[in-house]
Amino acid sequence: MATHSVEVPEQFHQTGEQEHHAGEHPAHLAHHFDSMAQQFAAGKLGMWIFLVTEILFFGGLFCAYAVYRANHPEVFVYAHHFLHKNLGALNTAILIFSSFTMAWAVRAAQLGQQQTLRLCLIITLLCAGAFLGVKYVEYRQKWEHGLLWAGWYHPHVTDAEHHGDAPPKPVSPVTSPTAGKATTSQHTPESTAAATAGERSEYPGEPRLAGVFFSIYFCMTGLHALHVIGGMIAITWLLIRAVQGVFGPEYYGPVDYVGLYWHLVDMIWIYLFPLLYLIH
Amino acid sequence: MASQHAGQAHHAGGHVVPGYVLVAVFIALLVLTALTVAATWIDLGSGNLLVAIGIATVKAALVALFFMHLRYDHPFYGIVFTVALLFLALFLGLTLVDVRQTFPEVQAAIENPV
Numbered sequence: 580m581a582t583h584s585v586e587v588p589e590q591f592h593q594t595g596e597q598e599h600h601a602g603e604h605p606a607h608l609a610h611h612f613d614s615m616a617q618q619f620a621a622g623k624l625g626m627w628i629f630l631v632t633e634i635l636f637f638g639g640l641f642c643a644y645a646v647y648r649a650n651h652p653e654v655f656v657y658a659h660h661f662l663h664k665n666l667g668a669l670n671t672a673i674l675i676f677s678s679f680t681m682a683w684a685v686r687a688a689q690l691g692q693q694q695t696l697r698l699c700l701i702i703t704l705l706c707a708g709a710f711l712g713v714k715y716v717e718y719r720q721k722w723e724h725g726l727l728w729a730g731w732y733h734p735h736v737t738d739a740e741h742h743g744d745a746p747p748k749p750v751s752p753v754t755s756p757t758a759g760k761a762t763t764s765q766h767t768p769e770s771t772a773a774a775t776a777g778e779r780s781e782y783p784g785e786p787r788l789a790g791v792f793f794s795i796y797f798c799m800t801g802l803h804a805l806h807v808i809g810g811m812i813a814i815t816w817l818l819i820r821a822v823q824g825v826f827g828p829e830y831y832g833p834v835d836y837v838g839l840y841w842h843l844v845d846m847i848w849i850y851l852f853p854l855l856y857l858i859h
Numbered sequence: 860m861a862s863q864h865a866g867q868a869h870h871a872g873g874h875v876v877p878g879y880v881l882v883a884v885f886i887a888l889l890v891l892t893a894l895t896v897a898a899t900w901i902d903l904g905s906g907n908l909l910v911a912i913g914i915a916t917v918k919a920a921l922v923a924l925f926f927m928h929l930r931y932d933h934p935f936y937g938i939v940f941t942v943a944l945l946f947l948a949l950f951l952g953l954t955l956v957d958v959r960q961t962f963p964e965v966q967a968a969i970e971n972p973v
Contacts, residue, residue, distance in 0.1 A: 623932075623936065624935075624936070624939070627936050627940060628939065630940070631939060631940070631942075631943040635946065635947065638951070642951055645951055645954070645955055649958055649962075650966075668896055671892050672889060672892060675889060678888075678922060678926055679881060679884075682876065682884075683881055685876075686875055686876055686878065686881065689873060831873070835873065838926075838927075842922050842923075842926045845922060845926075846922050849918045849922070850912075852892075852895075853895050853915055854911070859899050859903070859907035859911075
């Protein structure tokens with residue numbers, strides 16, 4: 580990586596860079612840093628500051644969630660039954676395990692264990708893929724059942740297809756006329772408002788604006804999934820570099836920085852899982 | 860284990876987290892995940908949300924302290940992170956205070972437009 584260009588004035592070669600040419604220069608030390616430790620600390624601080632922007636980035640969505648849930652708790656209680664709790668828990672476990680293997684990858688790089696480093700990165704990558712696979716299954720179910728964001732929300736869920744684990748069961752009045760009759764007398768103010776507003780009323784107990792829950796759900800999990808994809812790209816790059824054997828006790832900064840990012844993605848999911856799937 | 864004293868070793872300014880710590884944190888995170896699912900079987904009213912957020916925060920703290928090395932690193936990284944969380948709390952807190960105060964009026968205006 581020696582990029583001493585010919586245009587560099589003579590005096591620079593004589594002062595600062597002279598010792599670099601003497602052979603003491605570590606292979607992975609960029610020329611604007613004094614030492615590997617300084618380079619590592621600067622890179623790490625840079626990554627932390629990036630993570631701070633990420634926290635505030637997701638913070639906007641958490642704020643939307645908090646405002647909407649504070650004002651319309653019934654929408655969250657109703658709509659979260661459509662989410663597959665077991666798949667959410669599975670994805671949580673997958674992501675925690677991938678965080679564990681990523682942390683171990685950093686450790687392996689620090690100790691110069693090339694084989695372990697490669698293995699850990701591959702497992703982390705596979706876990707990320709598995710996470711997105713489960714996410715795909717969930718998104719497809721939502722799509723098939725019309726459980727989409729506000730404006731596109733047109734649920735058509737039958738009892739057999741219903742994956743939630745608790746009432747209220749959205750039963751169509753066509754399949755169970757008694758349920759339809761019963762609801763006419765049990766109309767809550769919310770659902771009456773929905774009926775008069777010309778919205779669907781075939782799902783008894785469905786609060787007005789139920790689709791907004793799915794707007795928030797898709798925004799939060801979608802942005803998170805994009806971050807998982809970004810992480811996979813970064814880990815793939817790490818893996819290529821690891822196969823080339825560039826990481827070791829002297830130089831493992833990139834593994835550490837990508838690890839920090841990956842743990843933050845895990846951390847955000849740690850909050851998303853109970854907030855979206857485990858509403859009580 | 861060959862890495863017996865690797866726990867104290869410092870490499871290029873970093874700290875090698877002992878393997879057993881990583882395994883213990885991983886197991887703790889799984890247990891807490893099971894706990895947060897189990898907590899939904901009990902009706903605590905509004906306490907359920909507090910329990911869910913509390914458990915999530917313990918999990919996030921474990922990830923930050925051990926997986927992200929904050930427990931071992933120079934405190935400056937932890938300060939940067941904590942300041943971000945304080946600003947997030949300020950952002951969420953003030954917004955919610957505002958929403959609490961104005962929502963009834965907003966709701967009334969939506970339902971009975973003049």
